[in-house]
Amino acid sequence: MNKPKKQFLGCVAKHTPPEDKKVQDKTEQVSHDLFVRDNLWVPVVRLSGKLCVLPGVPSIFEQLLQGLTPYLPLPPxxxxxxxxxxxxxxxxxxxxxxxxxxxxxxxxxxxxxxxxxxxxxxxxxxxxxxxxxxxxxxxxxxxxxxxxxxxxxxxx
Missing domain, CATH: 3.30.70.100 (Alpha-Beta Plaits)
Structure with a gap:
């Protein structure tokens, strides 16, 4: 895992209130993070292996979407x-x-x-x-x- 990702994840864990951690634990059961670009700390969150949640920043969205193609079943x-x-x-x-x-x-x-x-x-x-x-x-x-x-x- 690269340095920006470690810093981001450490910061999130340190500043998450206990009540949010309960919700986070339940969400983690049905979701997982895909880090599809080494140069970005932002993950793509995949829910139940079907729905992908991407950020709303156009440049980051586009980079993550391009990095996500190996995970998507695209037609030839x-x-x-x-x-x-x-x-x-x-x-x-x-x-x-x-x-x-x-x-x-x-x-x-x-x-x-x-x-x-x-x-x-x-x-x-x-x-x-x-x-x-x-x-x-x-x-x-x-x-x-x-x-x-x-x-x-x-x-x-």
């Missing part, structure tokens, strides 16, 4: 959803017929399509699915039919 990257965003300057009402027919074609391939207007600028069309090849084919159809361009690709 091949099964994670991907997103392609296509931007067009066409009006959303003009997009609807094409997007509706495209959605019917790719529905069986588990691709979801959504359109998100930006006032006075254009429309972002989001395509989400797990098969990257089919997703890119659908995105290229959107680019061709709706005079758009791919502005973003990546994991969801």
């Amino acid at each position: 990257s091949s099964s994670r959803q991907k997103r392609v965003i296509v931007f067009t300057k066409m009006l959303e009402s003009n997009l609807a017929p094409f997007l509706t027919s495209l959605q019917e074609k790719v529905k069986s391939k588990k691709i979801k399509i959504g359109s998100y207007p930006e006032m006075g600028v254009g429309v972002n069309i989001s395509l989400i699915g797990t098969d990257e090849e089919i997703l890119l084919e659908a995105a290229e159809q959107v680019v061709k039919e709706l005079e758009g361009k791919i502005v973003s690709k990546g994991d969801v």
